[in-house]
Amino acid sequence: MTRRQKKKWIKxxxxxxIERLFELAEMVSRTRPLLSDRYIHLAKRIGMRNRVRIPxxxxxxxxxxxxxxxxxxxxxxxxxxxTCVVVTCLACDKxxxxxxxxxxxxxxxxxxxQNRTP
Amino acid sequence: MTYRITPGNLIYHxxxxxxxxxxxxxxxxxxxxxxxxxxxxxxxxxxxxxxxxLFCYERSSERLFPGPGRDGRDCGGDDPSHSLSxxxxxxxxxxxxxxxxxxxxxxxxxxxxxxARPEDRIAKRHRNRNN
Numbered sequence: 001m002t003r004r005q006k007k008k009w010i011k012x013x014x015x016x017x018i019e020r021l022f023e024l025a026e027m028v029s030r031t032r033p034l035l036s037d038r039y040i041h042l043a044k045r046i047g048m049r050n051r052v053r054i055p056x057x058x059x060x061x062x063x064x065x066x067x068x069x070x071x072x073x074x075x076x077x078x079x080x081x082x083t084c085v086v087v088t089c090l091a092c093d094k095x096x097x098x099x100x101x102x103x104x105x106x107x108x109x110x111x112x113x114q115n116r117t118p
Numbered sequence: 119m120t121y122r123i124t125p126g127n128l129i130y131h132x133x134x135x136x137x138x139x140x141x142x143x144x145x146x147x148x149x150x151x152x153x154x155x156x157x158x159x160x161x162x163x164x165x166x167x168x169x170x171x172l173f174c175y176e177r178s179s180e181r182l183f184p185g186p187g188r189d190g191r192d193c194g195g196d197d198p199s200h201s202l203s204x205x206x207x208x209x210x211x212x213x214x215x216x217x218x219x220x221x222x223x224x225x226x227x228x229x230x231x232x233x234a235r236p237e238d239r240i241a242k243r244h245r246n247r248n249n
Contacts, residue, residue: 010130010240016122017132017240024135027172038157039134042236049237 014050
């Protein structure tokens, strides 16, 4: 195996592990919630160590602040306020915002912004 | 979503959720312990003999992820057998394990190959594998 191929293989394994760990976290979330937090933590560490991104849909299931596994309705509150999805972690009470209204024409916006600040 | 644990990549993969049995250990009392791997540290595996029904492989591999984990919830419940008292901490280095993979294959692994933090184990090199 060439070096590049090997690296690819490692990343593939890491990606699989992350998905697997999130799935396991889901399975134990009801009976052993602390254990699912532990799995999330491991997934995060594997992602960091091997430089693999955690897919967005999985990333949104962990608290950015305390690392808790988030289950809408059970461990987090999800609300819309017109501009953002606001996710409140019920363990640490902190909020994470995911904006969903993109600006109509971002290039226009940038020009305006440049004009304003000379 | 496809993840595949094969005898070839087992020692690099997540061990959590697999069934494991201790076949050899320097401590004779530990031989024969079996159950599902619940947690992993650098030097130990935590095996729980009561939680097997929580990790149902067949259904889990079919499930698409972002959907709600219905089957996970079904087999949950407030069963007192989930207490921590069934967790057994087993040192990796002095042990030989047999893991059974989701597709039924059994793999015998020398625990010394597993000594590393779970996130470091992927990149670790091995001269001779003992699968």
